[in-house]
Amino acid sequence: MKKGFLALFLCCFHFTSFAAVILQYHHVSDSTPKSTSITPKQFEVHLQYLKDNHFTVVPLSQVIEDIKGQKPLKDKTIAITFDDAYSDVLTQAKPILDKFNYPYTIFVNPGIINQHDKRKNSHYLSWQQLKSLADEGVIIANHGFEHDSMTRITEGVTQEQWLTKQTELLLSAESIIKEKTGQSWRYYAYPYGEYDPAVQRWAKANNFVAFSQQSGAVGPYTDLTSVPRFPASMPYDKISGLRDKLNSLPFHIQLQDEHAETIFEHKQAKSITFTIETDDFYKSQLNCYISGLGKQKIQWQGERSFTINFSSDLPIGRVRCNCTAASISQPGHYYWYSKPWFVLKPGGEWYHL
16 A cells, blocks of 8 residues: 555656746847857757657746746646847747747847837847737747846946836836737846846845746746746757756755855855755765866755855856756656856956856
8 A cells, every 4th residue: 555655646746746947048040149049940859859758838927827826737847938039039930839839938128129129130029020929929028128237237336226227127128018019927037147136136026027047947946036947049959968957857955145145256255055955866966067167076064955165266257056966756857956156357347248
């Protein structure tokens, strides 16, 4: 009886556990910058892989509402997003998405759309095109008024003044999106993926769900001020690398005090401590890698916490620590958590975008 019950439990847990993966794209094109692009051919390979392997692609709103309502999602749930509203989403991506009947979301910058709206051969979608897509069920969401980083505060301005101004811009952008498309989801994708705890509190205070650019699956404990998405453009567009990400599980990890901070000057941050709220993984298979530094040594601090003392100084720029561990109850699935840092030059100067 006990063995039968356990088998039934694991089977049902595998099917109904709350786990979804959000994919992030920009350009779908053969001629745009590789760092923000996937070719139409490879994009179709992605969607064909989702179909052949029985993934369910749902609107982003379903994922977010299920997080809010703590509702289980069917295993292998995927949402597709595009940042910046480039015109090739319509000309190149849409025909492929329509072929598979997959829903998707476009994060837009109303200020940039306004500037380009009446230009010929614009690289951005027009409001008329966005309205047409919205009428077809595409989610149109907020990427900031003009794609300004939330963390790069103008010199001579306090953070409070900066956030007050950004509130005006964010709400203006949301108002324009509603006027032009009829939609207002209060979803916000951080420009450049840059944020810090103060910005997270700001997003929550303004009643926005905020999306980041670090990797990871989403689940019932996902912080709605930094919802992770897996970048799926080059060089992360190969199926061999994407496969494990599509099958990943949300790692419930907590960061306290200074460990939750994301912005440091070069050579300032030396270590980080994670607190894990998940039991369903093999400790011996927990691995953490930091971009530019490689695999890091893990030092356990009791049963729930572990520390990484960085093997070297974090490099200047956008840095990620990706931690993964194999699931016990779901063989072939890996828990995945990504911690971002934005490392400034000595003296506090920002790196180039």
